[in-house]
Amino acid sequence: MSPATIFLLHLVLGYVPWLLCFGAYGWPRLRSMDRVEAQRAIATLHSFRFFGLVFLVPGVVGPNLPSGFAEFAAYGDFATGLLAMLALVMVRIRPLFxxxxxxxxxxxxIDIIVDYYHGNQLGLPDLAGALGAAYAxxxxxxxxxMITxxxxxYMLARRQPQATQAFSANH
Structure with missing residues (x-):
């Protein structure tokens, strides 16, 4: 099997265990939480996206990693992580939260979708080894x-029960 085929297989199969795990454990728990707490849990996970800056660290990624992919992925993750942290900090100021x-x-x-697009356009499957330690x-x-x-x-779009809306408006 070629490295490009393995890379694409990994990309697709990466969703399977997370969907199974999220469906069995994450989604039922999030649905049982109040809206703010559920969004805080998701924001906490995404606050670690500063880690995407690793795509810019020589030695962690190889020199052949296309800069068009690395820079957008790194800074898109970084911006998302900062926005998630700001959501967490602003939880008491609900409109800002x-x-x-x-x-x-x-x-x-948008970052993830554009990263997939850039990766495809730049031939990342054929250069998968250039991801180095960041391959994971x-x-x-x-x-x-992406699942979260x-x-x-989905949680932002769904209607809140009337009792919950009244409670949220008072707090």
Whole structure:
């Protein structure tokens, strides 16, 4: 099997265990939480996206990693992580909290989609070894990030029960 085929297989299969785990454990727990606490849990996970800056560290990634991929992925992750941290800090100021929740989810989703696009356009599957130690990020971490973005958007879009709306408005 070629390295490009293994890379693509890893990308696709990275979603399978996370979807199974999230469906069995994460989603039921998030749905049982109040809206703010559920979004805080997701923001906490995404606050670690500063780690994406590793795509810019020589020795962690190889010199053949396309800079067009590395820079956008690194700074997109970094911006998303900062926005998630701001959401966490602003939890007591609800309008700002909700603004940052939307912002980090929009920024993070766009980052992942554009990273997939850039990776494909730049032939990343054929250069998968250039990811070096950062290879695990798109295989193990990114699927969970995308799944939780989808969950966050779903929770933002769904209607809140009337009793919960009244309680939230008073707190």
């Amino acid at each position: 909700w603004s940052f929740v939307v912002a980090f989810n929009v920024a993070g989703t 990020i798109p295989m193990l971490y990114v699927p969970l990030l 973005h989808v969950a966050a958007f």
